[in-house]
Amino acid sequence: MWDVQSAQGRPVICCEGMANTIRASVVQAATAAYSLSDTLDKLERLTRLAKERDGAQLAVFPEAFIGGYPKMSTFGIVVGDRRPEGRDEFVRYAKAAIEIPSPAIERIEQISKDTNVFLVVGVIERDNGTLYCTVVFVDPEQGYAGKHRKLVPTAMERVIWGQGDGSTLPVLTKTFENPSAPGTTVQTKLSATICWENYMPLLRTYYYSQGTQIYCAPTVDARPAWQHTMTHIALEGRCFVLSACQFSQEKDYPPDHAVADANARDPNNVMIAGGSVIISPLGKVLAGPLLDGEGVLTAELDLDDVLRGKFDLDVTGHYARNDVFEFKLREPVGPGSR
Amino acid sequence: MWDVQSAQGRPVICCEGMANTIRASVVQAATAAYSLSDTLDKLERLTRLAKERDGAQLAVFPEAFIGGYPKMSTFGIVVGDRRPEGRDEFVRYAKAAIEIPSPAIERIEQISKDTNVFLVVGVIERDNGTLYCTVVFVDPEQGYAGKHRKLVPTAMERVIWGQGDGSTLPVLTKTFENPSAPGTTVQTKLSATICWENYMPLLRTYYYSQGTQIYCAPTVDARPAWQHTMTHIALEGRCFVLSACQFSQEKDYPPDHAVADANARDPNNVMIAGGSVIISPLGKVLAGPLLDGEGVLTAELDLDDVLRGKFDLDVTGHYARNDVFEFKLREPVGPGSR
Amino acid sequence: MWDVQSAQGRPVICCEGMANTIRASVVQAATAAYSLSDTLDKLERLTRLAKERDGAQLAVFPEAFIGGYPKMSTFGIVVGDRRPEGRDEFVRYAKAAIEIPSPAIERIEQISKDTNVFLVVGVIERDNGTLYCTVVFVDPEQGYAGKHRKLVPTAMERVIWGQGDGSTLPVLTKTFENPSAPGTTVQTKLSATICWENYMPLLRTYYYSQGTQIYCAPTVDARPAWQHTMTHIALEGRCFVLSACQFSQEKDYPPDHAVADANARDPNNVMIAGGSVIISPLGKVLAGPLLDGEGVLTAELDLDDVLRGKFDLDVTGHYARNDVFEFKLREPVGPGSR
């Protein structure tokens, strides 16, 4: 039997012959359209389902789950012009967003505490006059534990969301109970990357360098090509990839919301088609992709697979070339930095 | 109906279909020449007018309203020489100034409490041997709530006033009752910028970054060009601009006071021509400019206009480039810091 | 009579009684719709007009004059989706853009050389897969002399243009012949700020700090409120402001281009309404605003007015508070930096 050792802020590697696992879920669901309280209720219901049915210790919710993803909207914007009703649509959307801290955050803290599930939740965050596409991390014991703001919104998102910066790229260390060996614990590191941020190689490199093992990828990208990227990232980073996508239909939006085809409105038309998935560090799909509706996927993650994978590929360790490529995070400097 | 939420130190965004407003006034008036008690009486009288006639919840008074603006004086100074009578003139001016705290401040607190009007008042502040061009904030409930000292006096002002520093740049949060929805409240943030400080882009940037929504601009600048700058600031900062200017005539000064043309003294000659104004975050003039005498201007401010404006311009949020421009407030360090 | 002094890279202050002037034009015109060669011909024609009619030594052309401003277009983008025809529209738009260097730049160099007019021209620049809203500076003697890329595109522009950075913020020094004193020359500094960049206080501060005297503001913002901002900037920066706006009608765009009201297409409908203007450092409007069509405005700029204005306001000099506000340009670090 091997010696057990623990260290400050490093994963605990446990006993020979014993798996070091945690059970993790990705939640595929739509925002309860623009209603914060309904959406928080839905978050609680789905968290309880993940916990009670699957034994989840960690649950990842999609991008913009709280606050909503206004798919197909234009906010009255064309090049060079903004219509007044677009401003009102923005005010409405901004009011559906949450602040940090706020009662909404307190409610999520309570859900996490009650269920003992660590939550990773996509939200729309309001900070003064700017909205951000943010992920919040909520710990059952410590409550709110950090946030990540999307660095580069995609296409039309750029007119409704601001850009995050280097101050909100946390990689959190979390100790979970080890379901494979009752009475022992496992320590792991997790982070979040939102939607097309997953195409940013420097952002991924930064997270890998900080030791992320549970790579959460909340998204609304439901294209089939997304699966290639998720598998690639698992292989490249030698980490577990947990991608949670929204599955939404027209009925999940207000009746007057933009849709793909205004002449063929149908409450059952799919707006965002899902594709949530869990993949291991060697590229094996452990659960999903879930394609046909809302749902919760759960998998048991053997954290030793990270080491098995890094044996021959550790892109910020033995496979890095710091001599050839200088790479460094820059903290922002400015009155708006936080 | 949208969910209502409140948060620590952040504006409350209220209910759909309901405006989130406050009623605010700018007071255009002259100092009662070098008489502190007369000027305090005048402050009380005008505050009551704003309250009773217009329902004001907030009132802004001009630069140097208390203590006076010694327009046309030279204080006996030429390059390389000061005449003794100039020193005596300075002593007289210094005695007309107030200290913080002092009975004068207590009187203003009492006026604010009695009328339930939040006051933003330009004063000449005496601190040992130096005078400052200061604005004091006085809250009906908490009394004296902070002060801002002008950072850079202009031209000849530099021989009678000292410079403020980074310790007196408050942006205050204030909760008002919402006149558009009795029983509810609105929270907002306000700050003050004096006269040509309004031409300092870094000072404005700092205030914007702190979330100021009610941008108070006490002044004695009565040039027509002032209006361009006030409108620009409203647009640039997506904030309400409340500019209060003195309107003074020769009769408002002591008989021996310097005037524009000593050979054509006339009690009705205009010394400072006013131009007080209230402008919305999208650049619309809500009241004023008032050009022909003393008076009180009042407007209802729909605070949601701040968000409407920030939709496409938030110069310290989604429209900032902290990567390109490092910008930071420096708190003063020294025995004189406060 | 004062001594004449010259200095490295500093304006020459010339002889008493002699004005130090240059003649400068702003050109208000539309892109010849998506045709590079037509637009270059138009640039040549208008430059010759400015030269021959008005004696211009410097001419400023509007934002996106070369490459075009696709007003009212949506590029097939809604939140969360891009239609294939939008990609093709982008390819078409990208092909209308120019590279630096390129034959188009060479043509502009030739026009500048032939007319002896220093040109400041808004262009759409293509660099690999990203377009930038850029201004190029072209000198009659040296040819291409630098460029500025817009730092923050506004609203829908964010989906078609990338962001500039700290490497393209030139303030150029240029020596012109002095039309007021034949045989003498005047040296001045000039820079460019595009459209809503003019609302960025830190960008303006940077330019002021580098000594800009001829502040060029190519734009497509034709709102009346623009005039307030232009006047404010002249006053704040104590510089000449030369704002060149497009004036375009539906006939200036391809027949299938988006318009404000697709049901009321009319070749004469105004798309961008102009408003070009030239303002002095003390806020005096020297020419314009031009509101009713294309045209060229010219004014004689007395460069000594810059000093006259800085006498009492120099916001990055005697009116700055570097002790209170730290402010610094950050050069980019990256493979894409240039």
Place this chain on the structure above:
Amino acid sequence: MWDVQSAQGRPVICCEGMANTIRASVVQAATAAYSLSDTLDKLERLTRLAKERDGAQLAVFPEAFIGGYPKMSTFGIVVGDRRPEGRDEFVRYAKAAIEIPSPAIERIEQISKDTNVFLVVGVIERDNGTLYCTVVFVDPEQGYAGKHRKLVPTAMERVIWGQGDGSTLPVLTKTFENPSAPGTTVQTKLSATICWENYMPLLRTYYYSQGTQIYCAPTVDARPAWQHTMTHIALEGRCFVLSACQFSQEKDYPPDHAVADANARDPNNVMIAGGSVIISPLGKVLAGPLLDGEGVLTAELDLDDVLRGKFDLDVTGHYARNDVFEFKLREPVGPGSR
């Protein structure tokens, strides 16, 4: 019709309605075991096939095609020990490698010239006492045009190959005739990334930043997971990915070469299983994957697809955050740098 423009070292974007294409092949083949002249003959034969059958203008050969990939060898190495026969195996392997320049390079130049095919060929390069896994670029007109040395060998490769450095990361510009519009040409940029280098996010980022459009990926990785990574890179980099893998059987190696199972030697046993593929910038598989033997895959590449893809994702352009992530290539300094 759009104006045609060319520029120094930039892609030419051609005429409206005309496709800008080139025809490119990936060659899937085994080294003619350790025989340099046989392998060069094979290179010539396959190049002629690509040219004559498919009209190829560019052909990519697999990793180590010249020099060979000694799969399953151990070179007599265990941790802490090297056996003498391993040294002899290394000498034999080193002698099968080529130098640059050398007659072997001259032969490749001749093949390229004779066929008018631009060649990208994986070779084992010998430089003094160290071998490198290298790709050489050979132009029909200019001959040898550059090389790339693998930066990080994988696992056991580390005992037979050295590491490349920042001096051998070329992105070459090449002008081809445009088969879609006879008489016109297209300019493009290409680079090479070998095997698991494709998992190095900083290397890829560097290539993207230099504008690579034809991303060549010679490899010997024949795992199915490779396809995910190839598709991801096409999407991430908005470039054409041309992956050429060896397909080798035991008969392609000397009779005494190591094999997977020494007890079941069979000349037809697969050693490296192929999987060569060509993918478009939007992730569409244009040819392959080829799985069942040697062969040549060819596709017509519409270079405008690069722009179509960069419309919404340009990870070193409008989708970069140079403010947040500092990233720079470091040129080596040392006597061995070249």
Place this chain on the structure above:
Amino acid sequence: MWDVQSAQGRPVICCEGMANTIRASVVQAATAAYSLSDTLDKLERLTRLAKERDGAQLAVFPEAFIGGYPKMSTFGIVVGDRRPEGRDEFVRYAKAAIEIPSPAIERIEQISKDTNVFLVVGVIERDNGTLYCTVVFVDPEQGYAGKHRKLVPTAMERVIWGQGDGSTLPVLTKTFENPSAPGTTVQTKLSATICWENYMPLLRTYYYSQGTQIYCAPTVDARPAWQHTMTHIALEGRCFVLSACQFSQEKDYPPDHAVADANARDPNNVMIAGGSVIISPLGKVLAGPLLDGEGVLTAELDLDDVLRGKFDLDVTGHYARNDVFEFKLREPVGPGSR
């Protein structure tokens, strides 16, 4: 008698007629096979032996003493392939490694403190997914004082260990009691170079340039030729060389561990044959080489011999040619730098 002088961070040169000595040991021993606690116990036992029997003040342990040197293992790797059981072997090996800091480091600190012996110990260090062959320096008073990671692993080691960089090349200053003159102290500088790093002339040059006097060389190289290199280095660097090698037999490894000849397993077969040695700056062997088993060698080091040697050879001082050879350490730049 000479004046005694002390200097910041410089050796104290003491009194005439008095030697400036320290007593130093090299420990020749095997890892207690893959058991961290057993190995730590052995470290304590051997440290106490060095202290109590020989009066050691400094003790050097072999390369990989903690964590083990998996001699003869292949980790299931051949060129182009990794077998799954190799990954598991790596996980087992990784678990036997230690982190810094960790309880294992704390235990070594305690041993150092209890015995008052400065320890230089070869360890296998785990940092996220990469292992390093590291030497830790542990001070009786300050505890953990630094580490050196091997820069270039040799041959098969390259598949299990990463590369160190310029951030872990410490040369430590340490003050010891002077056993030759009770009540006085001597100050010296020490560093560590692992196994074939000793063949890296630039690494040695760097250490010489930093003033190393006690050159520790933990190793597992037991070839007779090693003695030549150790003597050469003492002469070249004018330093004391303390080489500590493992002496291990098959019985020191787990029963299933790879051996030289699997058909002739014998618990007494030698795996690593020792050869630990202590050599003076003028090339005199002070103790060893120890060839026939585990053991502790101790010598009294007269630190003045360093100066005696540098009289006629100081390769980074009077014998350097900085005009001819530029040489500089490069600190790494990257998120993984520490």
Place this chain on the structure above:
Amino acid sequence: MWDVQSAQGRPVICCEGMANTIRASVVQAATAAYSLSDTLDKLERLTRLAKERDGAQLAVFPEAFIGGYPKMSTFGIVVGDRRPEGRDEFVRYAKAAIEIPSPAIERIEQISKDTNVFLVVGVIERDNGTLYCTVVFVDPEQGYAGKHRKLVPTAMERVIWGQGDGSTLPVLTKTFENPSAPGTTVQTKLSATICWENYMPLLRTYYYSQGTQIYCAPTVDARPAWQHTMTHIALEGRCFVLSACQFSQEKDYPPDHAVADANARDPNNVMIAGGSVIISPLGKVLAGPLLDGEGVLTAELDLDDVLRGKFDLDVTGHYARNDVFEFKLREPVGPGSR
């Protein structure tokens, strides 16, 4: 059979099963005391011996073989004073030195041509008023082929010899006939390092980086410790080391020359004790050390041993860390540069 290839300036690696060898000698002999012609005669005699007896193709003569090594002399120098007879002694020594070119060089060229032996000869070179300790390379076909001047004279040598610089560090490429395969040739690289220059790690590194395979080490260091250094260099550089030392007795010097013990002069007293040796790249002694008199040692050098050795150690190739250590030769700049 392997393909044979040649390349510009690179070693030819020849045919399988055929050794690639050359026969090389080191000559151990004393200068014929201060007689140039006698010494040149001796050089011819010993060269013919090497050729005729041993088949030598290359012969290395000791340091200062021509011109002499004035062992035990002081040249009348003490600190702060020089005696006149020392000056005379220097004149005598300088006259025994040779210039390049000169009749002496022509004589050596003739010997080389006549015998077809490549010569590496230690000489004292006179260049105006300075003497250098130099090695000349003389080719049978091309004649004088280059020289190396000692970079750092040792101790008392510093008062009679100047310092060489970066302009005289040649690594020469030479093609020899291959005695193991008549009719074929082998190409190799050779350089020279004099006496304690062999302790200069940066000089050795430079030579290794240039590909030296025949490392010639003319010397007068006859200490036993020299053997350790020669073996180390062979191992470190993976090159053949050919060390040629003088063997001299008192009778080889003028009668009045300084000796170790002036009271015990004896013509047979040994002045320099020899120790010439030839060592292979893996550290095997191929010939010598020769300790008891003058003589010629010859060995057959299998040049493939260089590759065998570099398989696991190439200190300027796969075992270098150019990222960590910047290292570069500086060519001299100045009127004296050559």
